């Protein structure tokens with residue numbers, strides 16, 4: 001399978017290039033980054049001291065040499081790349097977070113023309129955690145205050161993380177609610193007492209934290225905490241490759257990591 005990587009000089013882009021190079025069933029054929037980036041023209045494996053012969057480019061028509069693009073960039077970049085994927089009939093694994101409603105609708109529309117896996121977290125552990133949360137939310141559906149906490153590195157630009165949002169959505173869905181209707185995104189000043197049935201969010205940014213998430217179910221006399229902590233980005237890269245292999249069998253459609261992991 002011929003793989004293209006977007007955001008080749010980014011934290012995830014580099015992890016993905018290394019993972020593809022080390023996967024015998026996958027071939028790196030395209031490495032993208034944005035116009036003006038200092039990495040354009042460099043060998044995609046240069047940061048590893050490795051010569052791949054694939055030079056990082058901003059030419060999206062290079063996607064004609066790929067079967068699947070793996071994209072961890074920014075929403076505006078991903079949506080531009082997705083148009084090129086549709087044009088060149090290339091499948092797409094999207095790990096980027098922070099899309100607005102219009103962005104999510106554009107992904108949905110593109111999935112009628114190509115096959116897409118879109119997930120805010122590609123790690124097997126996080127996706128198992130989402131299953132545990134669904135079970136906990138169904139059992140603890142009254143008398144428990146739910147709070148979602150996430151911590152990430154100082155360079156993360158969106159908040160709450162896509163994973164924290166997915167965790168909140170999982171609890172809200174289990175309660176028959178929409179997250180937007182019951183979320184408290186932040187608290188400051190004289191907030192008054194906490195209301196029942198809300199989901200609170202809190203966010204920490206600092207240093208090189210890869211990604212920590214905890215959902216608290218706080219009751220009277222007890223507290224349940226369901227936590228996931230990432231210590232390496234490898235899990236995101238390996239999950240993305242699994243998603244790309246899954247798409248080899250699909251023509252079009254929108255899938256998530258639960259689809260990938262249950263196949």
Ligand SMILES: NC(=O)C1=CN([C@@H]2O[C@H](COP(=O)(O)OP(=O)(O)OC[C@H]3O[C@@H](n4cnc5c(N)ncnc54)[C@H](OP(=O)(O)O)[C@@H]3O)[C@@H](O)[C@H]2O)C=CC1
Nearest residue numbers: 007009010011012034072073077095096097120121122236
């Ligand atoms: N689903 C998952 O499992 C995971 C998702 N993520 C998400 O992936 C995304 C990227 O994270 P990370 O690798 O840490 O970020 P980085 O900032 O390290 O890398 C982003 C890369 O994308 C490039 N880029 C930025 N804007 C554009 C654009 N408009 N068009 C094309 N390329 C662009 C950057 O180029 P330049 O440096 O020139 O700006 C850089 O190479 C985030 O949304 C993050 O939340 C991260 C980890 C796991």
Ligand SMILES: O=C(O)C1=N[C@H](C(=O)O)C[C@H](O)C1
Nearest residue numbers: 097120121156161162163211
């Ligand atoms: O930006 C990151 O680093 C991460 N982003 C994803 C998110 O927003 O949930 C996944 C992971 O937590 C790392």
